[in-house]
Amino acid sequence: MTDRQQAWDILCEFTKSENLRKHALTVEACLAAYARKFGEDETKWSVVALLHDFDYEIHPDAPDHAVKGEPILAARGVSDEIRRAVVSHAGYSGVSRDSLLEKTLFACDELAGFLTACALVKPNKSIFEVEARSVRKKMKDKAFARSVSREDILAGAAGLGVDLDEHIGFCVRAIQSRAADLGLEGTQPAQPSA
Numbered sequence: 001m002t003d004r005q006q007a008w009d010i011l012c013e014f015t016k017s018e019n020l021r022k023h024a025l026t027v028e029a030c031l032a033a034y035a036r037k038f039g040e041d042e043t044k045w046s047v048v049a050l051l052h053d054f055d056y057e058i059h060p061d062a063p064d065h066a067v068k069g070e071p072i073l074a075a076r077g078v079s080d081e082i083r084r085a086v087v088s089h090a091g092y093s094g095v096s097r098d099s100l101l102e103k104t105l106f107a108c109d110e111l112a113g114f115l116t117a118c119a120l121v122k123p124n125k126s127i128f129e130v131e132a133r134s135v136r137k138k139m140k141d142k143a144f145a146r147s148v149s150r151e152d153i154l155a156g157a158a159g160l161g162v163d164l165d166e167h168i169g170f171c172v173r174a175i176q177s178r179a180a181d182l183g184l185e186g187t188q189p190a191q192p193s194a
Helices: 004-014 018-038 042-051 070-075 080-088 100-120 132-140 150-160 164-176
Strands: none
Touching (some): 004 018, 004 042, 018 100, 018 164, 042 080, 070 080, 100 132, 100 164, 150 164
16 A cells, blocks of 8 residues: 555656645644544555646646546555545546545545635634634635635535534644644734833
8 A cells, every 4th residue: 555655656656845844744633633533544545645636737627637647646556445535535536435434534535625725814823813703705706715715514424424613624624733744833923012
């Protein structure tokens, strides 16, 4: 099986954008937390998270994204199960999301990006300032993080069979656990001088 380091190396080979790499790491934080919750293989779930958008810089548009990247992963020896999960996260791929891993990837992908955007507009730019209530409010603002599909966030939680507020809270906590690595720990307000 492809290990986490191999997945990271593939991601870095094809993804030069620091923001896209951080997105993969943020999705990984969420998937790894869900893997622990569900008693699943955390390494496999981390690999899927790291690889889900590995081809985005070379295939940014539908219907190419994920679909045209799949043969690259196959050539690198990535398993059928992992490749299927990666392709299934693209709704236009025609690959249904059947496994718990596939459903969880879809549920976390857009939400992870949205939570990052929510954190970055907070006063201290910190994920520790993000709450489910404020996320739901931001979801109603169509101008905010407009490239994030609210429909996918809603469908992802429904497909996973979890309450949206619980899902948001779970992912916020997962991201908080890796906030320093993700650049989302925030800044401290300046202390008044004496």
